Amino acid sequence: MFIGIISKVGIQKSINLANELQDSLSANHDLWLSDVDEIDNFKDDFSNTDLLITLGGDGTILRVARSTIGYDIPILGINLGRVGFMTEIPYNDALKQINYVLSNFSEMRIEERIMLNAKGMSDNKQFELNALNDIVLGHQSVSRLMDIDVYVDTSPMAQYRADGIIISSPSGSTGYSLAAGGPIITPEQKLMLIQPIAPHMSLDVGVVIPYNSKISINITSPNKAVVSADGFDEVVLGSTDTIDVEISKSVTKFIRLLPESDFYSQLTTRLKRDVLKNN
Template sequence: MGARRRAVVVTHIRLRETSLVVREAVEQLRRAGFVVKVVDSLDPPRFGEPSPIVDSDTEIVVVLGGDGTILGAAELVHNTGVPILGVNLGHVGFLAEFESFQLSEAIARVADHDYSIDERNLASVCVTSPDGKATVNDWALNDIIIQQADRDHMIELSVGVDEVEASSFSCDGVIISTPTGSTAYAFSAGGPIIWPDVKALQLIPLAAHALFTRPMVISEHSRFSVDLIDDSLTDGWICCDGRRKMKLGYGTRTTVRLSQSTVRLASLSGVPFTNRLVTKFNLPSVSLRQRSRLEERRREHIIANENKGRNGEAENDREE
């Protein structure tokens, strides 16, 4: 008898208690021959500290929830090589491969090993103390946010690329995003969408009080540095993926580069990223002008049918 296959189902405690989808997923995985462990509470570790990870014999992690739950699950598979399959029970669910109504198909494909792997690069983060002697390291799949600690004041930051100061300004903070995170907070803040297979990082200032506040995109060979200026009116906070946080003191430097480490997402559909982009964001496939012309033709068609109907009724009246 072969070794038992093992899967971890990651969800939210509220969904585990209320959602039939979660119960059905666990039952279907068990029927497919998996030993299933359910994780419904994902408390983030402290910034710079390792998180608990899945057992080494875990075959796959199935996430039932939204993108936030997938980011939490990424901590469980960090540096393990275990793939994540996302089934969207949230809102946009950009990282999810399937919607909830496709659950049976997803699990059948997993049981048959019928999936490919989408490697998503992580960002490597290093926070250095003002004297340069102490460092704290972390990582991010989506983004790194540096913001003011005191909401009544703007934070003063100096942004550099490859040890060259590029700009400094007062702001609410900055977002440093991976391509994976470019469709999340970075997009809402005005950053460009970067295709997942592009090896790059972007930085977007938040409400910066300066003339030059455009997003910057750098290659995999470069790195961002963000210094919290000594005479800033407030100190700051850093947060990775909306989960792991740490306070930043005056004079600290945060360096971010693209890591060679990846998180492995199970891909079942083979659908290009562009298709997902159009579907998830409900993007218009026609221009406003084209849409107006199509609407006009639709109205003309309706009127023509109504006239045809009235003419037919009049013809019947004459025959009678």
């Protein structure tokens, strides 16, 4: 097998584990190793890669998913982060579980999660963003309420006065959207969630949008805004700029050892663990 191992600079456990995996796997597999921030340097290897092993948290996976979109490479996540909704294998059990996956690769369950695609105009130039978690529209600098018109399949849906708006995938429903008061959606669903950020005298609940719809966003306030994908790739928008968000034709694939029902059994545990680490 041709395996990519993606570590995270600044996390010593991640670097140490990458070195251990290189020593352990190189005899039987072809490998390439990269820091997550340098993964784009290995694009020539993506088409031949059978598996990506990420050594970090959910943020590492978000970066990898966006960089490798369209290549259909399954990801095996080793959790070195805080919550780990996407990373299934704990650090202390990594070597054992990775060897099990490689020995039983053809029998492993593949979980597919939708991605979001956003296209728009900024300063008369077209841009395109891809995200596994969310597309977020927010302030560029001045903390004032934004006026945002939202359409679904060209039909007016809502006029928001808010700090911003989140277009979330099911994967992103346990992230920023949850902090903004949105619902949790199981990861296998194929839908989008429109979640306002601190709305004022406007629709203040999330709205679920089906998989085959298009969400169009117009900014009607004079202040500039910023749109980002998974917290990266910020694009500045003015009052005449627009964004269209749809479910991408590409998906992110994960190798899973546990059944789908594990999402429910681990949900409260993961959220409590994050709360405890922040207190």
